[in-house]
Amino acid sequence: MVRIYVIDNGGQWTHREWRTLRDIDVDTKIFPNTTPFEELDNENIDGLVLSGGAPSVALESKLGNCTEYLEKAYFPILGICAGHQFMAQFFGGEAAPSKVPELGKIELTLLKDDMLFEGVPKKSIVWESHNDEVSVLPKTFEVLGESESCKIQAMRHKEKPFYGLQFHPEVEHTEYGEQIFKNFVNMCKT
């Protein structure tokens, strides 16, 4: 059984991420973001999800031990919402308040083929809940998807298996959310 843990940054949908993983037969647990990397590593995990967070939490310089995870991980990481924004900042990009916050239903447009979006059409409905977003892409990343108001909806590291998503693949109303999680799980298996 592939083992992927969810790091809780205080989002409303952290537990939903856990549930989605469990529903697709992943061995999963929620850990607070204060957990040291060694403790996670000792559990032989295959991947990590960095959850969304309480309002504007990613704009502060620290998000628990997320820095340590991004420094040391040799397995795939999926950052969602605040987790995504923090990932961008960690790698030298920037996050800032959104000009147009997106709440609820939004159309996502994929810009590039990628394993994470296998089986997801070029345009699909995703659900959002954010007041901040990635404003400057880190040099080591590329953009995979955008929406009308937010140009960095999905990004990946050019060399490492690290992904960031501004939208929420874990909620019921995101059309291809479960597919995205399945693709992430497949990456963690290999």
Next chain:
Amino acid sequence: MFDAEKFIEKTVDQLQEKIKGKALIAFSGGVDSTVCAALVNNAIGDRLIAVHVDTGYMRKNESIDVKKMMEELGLNYRFIDASKEFYASLKNVEDPEEKRKIIGEKFIRLFEKTAKEEGIEYLVQGTIAPDWIESGDELRDTIKSHHNVGGLPEDIAVKLVEPLRDLYKDEVRKVARVLKLPVSERQPFPGPGLAIRIIGEATPKRTEVIREACYIVEKEIENAVKQGIIEKPWQYFAVLIPVKTVGVQGDKRVYGYTIAIRAVQSVDAMTCKYSHIPHEVLDNISIKIANALGNEINRIVYDVTNKPPGTVEWE
């Protein structure tokens, strides 16, 4: 995938292990507390006492129906009519969080009283995942204090048992179906009841108005579902908005309150879409509310907000 049968087996074992003496369950008659009661009843039998509180903010005939159900389920139960107390404690209270906290505390003090009188050590609650998620904690923002979590006072004299904490409503329904409980498909109803479907002060008079309006919405929507006109919404109800607008009734100017109709589709309450109710159904609801509550209500609107940005209930 969530396996209801395995969950039941594991939970009953754990409850047997955990609850050594008597336990009290806060029994609203909704799907969460009924599933909880059935599980604990399987585990410890007669040592479980179900307590239903009529807060005065229940829906039409609800407490009478709940009493009947507790009998049918063979539960050892107590029925407390505390409506006067609840009305008194919410006098002049307008803030939704304050309402929720007052109600949460009132509930727990009533349960503690019963627990003390009957030598009960454990309080079982049907808390599910969205209750504690939205109530907030050290990490999470408080969206609203669910009466059974964020509404709980810090000093409580009983030990809490919450076997459904990691479940969402759709999973609780799966458990209810396996247990063959009659409430498995019942729509959610919040613990604070009609008190949070009245914006502003929840006076007894306004409560009567919203009780009737909710009854009409439920009846008309359920009729439409029966006739195959619409899919059953996740939740459907009315909200009383104490904003006055001008109307004309029998050639006379009136100046009355507003009712909002709300119906949403969801699976787990964490995200919702407003239901696309056909105009013929909305029209029926509008006419019936106007006719039944004409003296108080002269404007009826339909809420077209998703979650996010809104929540299901208005408070």
